[in-house]
Amino acid sequence: MVLAVDGLRMRYGSTEVLHDVSFQARHGEVVALLGPNGAGKSTTIEILEGFRLRSAGTVEVLGVDPARGDERWRARLGIVLQSWRDHGNWRVRELLHHLGTYYAPYSTSTIDRPWETGELLAAAGLTEHAEKKVKTLSGGQRRRLDVAIGIVGRPELLFLDEPTTGFDPQARHEFHDLVRRLAAEYETTILLTTHDLDEAGKLADRILILTGGRIVAAGSPAELTTLIAGEDEVRWSIDGQTYRKSTADSTEFVRGLFSQYGAAVRELEVRRASLEDTYLALVRDGLAGGREPAA
Template sequence: MRYGAADVLNGVAFQVRQGEVVALLGPNGAGKTTTIEILEGFRMRSAGRVEVLGADPAHGDERWRDRVGVVLQSWRDHGKWRVRELLGHLGSYYTRPWGTDELIETVGLTGHADKKIKALSGGQRRRLDVAIGIVGRPDVLFLDEPTVGFDPQARQDFHGLVRRLADDATTILLTTHDLGEAEKLADRIVILAGGRIIADGPAAALARRIAGEDEVRWVCGGERHVVSTGDSTAFVRELFGRHGEDVRELEVRRASLEDTYLALVREHEGTDR
């Protein structure tokens, strides 16, 4: 993607499998939103090949749109509609929509189904945004900062919904600045910086790439032990096989996604200088 003489995206290449949840991460200006908009068919790319559900999004027809769901960072329309009315109306455009009341219950708006949208709180409005995005039971769902404004309970409920959708073979691509959310939800992490992909893989694999080995700490026989290992699961299994219940205060420390993300972005910024 090029604006004038500046490349906003260059050589970005990745695939997402059916039912996979992929988090697209990166600092502001990295090209995340541009990437998502190209995949959604809302922005025309300058060059390259893009395919979503077997079609070029730039030329997606109504049948293609019927299979795609989008949750934008915010919606600012439909304020005079009531929740149930709007979702019922939008569902009528799809071939296999959710039942309206089932969808309202799924996103936690049952008690607000007859409210006008302009009367909803910020968190309730965000739940409605999600409902609008999934009303057609999409095969591919794009989520742009989906839990902004959610309280902890709403965020937990939404995470459960994402996993249920993925279990039902919905493919999900999400952007978020909440790295804990990405680590919890995503099967795979794709990190963009400077318009290029600098990392792609499961969070644990990316952490090993940066941090190397896990650190295992425990107490046995009154003595404290610390060991670094590339396979903490196998090590702990062997440890309990040798010492059983004598193992106390076991702790396994792995690099978090936040540690990994910051290290990769700093590394990229260093090579760009």
């Protein structure tokens, strides 16, 4: 197991911001930690990275308690922050080569650190931009460089914090392709924090919904849709009178509607329940304290 978190709690003074958070991540898995601002995502990640000491609970990252992680352990991690704005005058290739030299002492019998620079450029989709200065890169290219910096030491676990904030659709699409490739081809375990439900659904093998410092639901995108899906809404009119009905099975309801009223049914509209609807409901309930943590 790459990540094992059990009963994690974090308290600032009298305020508890994480309440009994528990989850795991396996080798090569993409896990999305999804929740609104202030849900506790960043605090959770900082504890896992070893940058913040927890108040209670047990945490193992690559078999080590992050509070006791040494330099060799840190060399096994990759971290991509929301934004980096340093190194503007470096050229892409020379920057990645320079940063890679810091990881060379931490090679093992099974993992050769760092990446060869040309291979890293190709993996991040930066080969054609290798000789450009960092300050001349577009937003999408810069984000690819951020990821390249994060994986230069061939990490076994990669943390991505709100990775596509401010991206245009094309840059977002390209970045998603890169994340999928890292997981599928290079077997990198990825923990992604986001407040974007669509992004989590596209990238993650498993989604953890965190709100109010608690995990209120967990599962694959398909499992969550089934588990927490709300009701569909059916609207129609008969003889100029408009009707509305919420139902768990809109297909069966519409079939019965036509069986009873036939051609008299007009202006039929079915609004399917979405994962977004139920996510928002979970967030509202969580902030109101209306749900217990997910098992």
